[in-house]
Amino acid sequence: MEENLLEIEDLSVHFHTPEGIGRAVDHVSLSIAKGETLGLVGESGCGKSVTSLSILGLIPSPPGRIHSGHIYFDGKDLRSMGENALRHVRGRDISMIFQEPMTSLNPVLPIGRQVAEPLMVHHRISRQAALEEAVQWLNRVKIPAPEKRLHEYPHQLSGGMRQRVMIAMAMVCRPRLLIADEPTTALDVSIQSQILSLMEGLRHETGMSLLLITHDLGVVAQMAKRVVVMYAGQVVEVAGLQDLFERPFHPYTQGLLKSIPRLGSRAAGKKERLKEIKGTVPSLLDPVSGCKFADRCPRVFDVCRERQPELEAIRDGQQARCWKTQFSERSGRYA
Ligand SMILES: Nc1ncnc2c1ncn2[C@@H]1O[C@H](COP(=O)(O)OP(=O)(O)O)[C@@H](O)[C@H]1O
Numbered sequence: 595m596e597e598n599l600l601e602i603e604d605l606s607v608h609f610h611t612p613e614g615i616g617r618a619v620d621h622v623s624l625s626i627a628k629g630e631t632l633g634l635v636g637e638s639g640c641g642k643s644v645t646s647l648s649i650l651g652l653i654p655s656p657p658g659r660i661h662s663g664h665i666y667f668d669g670k671d672l673r674s675m676g677e678n679a680l681r682h683v684r685g686r687d688i689s690m691i692f693q694e695p696m697t698s699l700n701p702v703l704p705i706g707r708q709v710a711e712p713l714m715v716h717h718r719i720s721r722q723a724a725l726e727e728a729v730q731w732l733n734r735v736k737i738p739a740p741e742k743r744l745h746e747y748p749h750q751l752s753g754g755m756r757q758r759v760m761i762a763m764a765m766v767c768r769p770r771l772l773i774a775d776e777p778t779t780a781l782d783v784s785i786q787s788q789i790l791s792l793m794e795g796l797r798h799e800t801g802m803s804l805l806l807i808t809h810d811l812g813v814v815a816q817m818a819k820r821v822v823v824m825y826a827g828q829v830v831e832v833a834g835l836q837d838l839f840e841r842p843f844h845p846y847t848q849g850l851l852k853s854i855p856r857l858g859s860r861a862a863g864k865k866e867r868l869k870e871i872k873g874t875v876p877s878l879l880d881p882v883s884g885c886k887f888a889d890r891c892p893r894v895f896d897v898c899r900e901r902q903p904e905l906e907a908i909r910d911g912q913q914a915r916c917w918k919t920q921f922s923e924r925s926g927r928y929a
C-alpha cells in the first residue's frame with residue numbers, strides 16, 4: 595500500500611459569527627500519498643481554502659475554530675504540535691501558495707529577500723547564496739530581469755507577478771507537501787501552463803506531494819491522479835481522474851462536469867451551451883437534516899430530505915455521498 599504523507603480525519607471547522615455558527619468544514623476526511631497530486635474541487639464557498647488553511651494552523655481565530663478532527667503529516671499530529679514546531683513545518687516541509695497573494699507577501703520587504711528568507715531560515719544558507727537561488731526561482735516562474743526585480747516591493751508588481759513571486763517562495767525550499775490554492779487564477783493561459791509544468795517538474799524531481807485546489811476542472815485533468823469533490827463543507831465524491839470524468843456518481847459532480855466546455859467541442863465547431871447547476875449553496879449556518887444538495891438535485895427523492903447520506907464506497911477507489919447512487923449501485927432498486 596502507498597504510504598500517506600497527509601491524513602485529514604473527520605475535520606470540522608466552525609466560524610462563530612453574530613449570525614450563528616457557520617460550519618465551513620463539516621467532517622472532512624482525505625489523504626494524500628507520498629508523491630501524489632490530489633485535486634480538490636468545488637464551487638466557491640464550499641470550504642476548500644478553509645480545509646487547506648487548517649493543515650497549517652492558519653484559521654483566523656476568532657472567528658474560526660477547528661471544532662474537531664485530526665491532521666497527520668508523516669504520522670505526526672499537526673494539531674497537537676506547538677506553534678514553534680509548526681513554524682518549522684511551515685515553509686520547510688509544507689508550503690502553501692495562497693489564493694490571495696497579498697496575504698503571504700510582506701509589503702515592506704523587497705521580493706528577493708522574501709524568496710530567499712525560507713532558505714536562510716530553514717536551510718541555514720548564507721544570504722548571498724540564498725539570493726542567488728532566489729534569482730533562479732524568479733527566473734523559473736518567468737519573472738523578467740529577476741536580478742533587477744529582487745529589489746522591488748510587492749506593490750510595484752502586477753497581480754500576476756505577485757502570484758508568481760509567491761509560487762517561487764513556496765517552491766524554493768522544495769517542500770514535501772505543496773498546497774496550491776487556486777495558484778494560477780491571476781495568470782494568463784500560457785503562463786498558467788508553464789507554472790503547472792514547473793510544479794509537475796518539481797514533484798517529479800523531489801517526490802513531493804501536491805494538494806491542488808481549483809475550480810478549474812481543466813487544470814485538474816492536466817495535473818491530478820485523484821480528485822476530491824467538496825460541496826457545502828463536505829466531501830461528496832472521491833474518484834480517480836478517469837472515473838471522475840467518465841462515470842461521476844454524485845449529481846453535484848455531474849453538474850460540475852456539465853458546466854465546463856467539453857474538450858474538443860469548440861474545435862468541432864459546435865457551440866455548446868454550458869449548463870450551470872441551478873440554485874445556490876445552502877447557508878452553512880442552518881444545520882440541514884437531509885442531503886445538503888437536495889434542493890438543487892435533479893434526482894432528489896424522499897429520503898434525501900430526511901436523512902443525510904454518508905460518504906460510502908461505491909466501487910473500488912470511488913466514493914460518493916448520495917442516497918440514490920448507494921441504493922441503485924447496491925440493490926438495483928430506486929435506480
Ligand atoms: N473569516 C471568516 N469568517 C466567517 N466565515 C468564513 C471566514 N472564512 C471563511 N468563512 C466561511 O467558510 C466558507 C468556506 O470558505 P472557503 O474555504 O474560503 O471556500 P472556498 O475556498 O471553497 O471558496 C465560506 O462560505 C464562509 O461561509
Ligand SMILES: [Mg+2]
Nearest residue numbers: 642643644693
Ligand atoms: Mg478558496
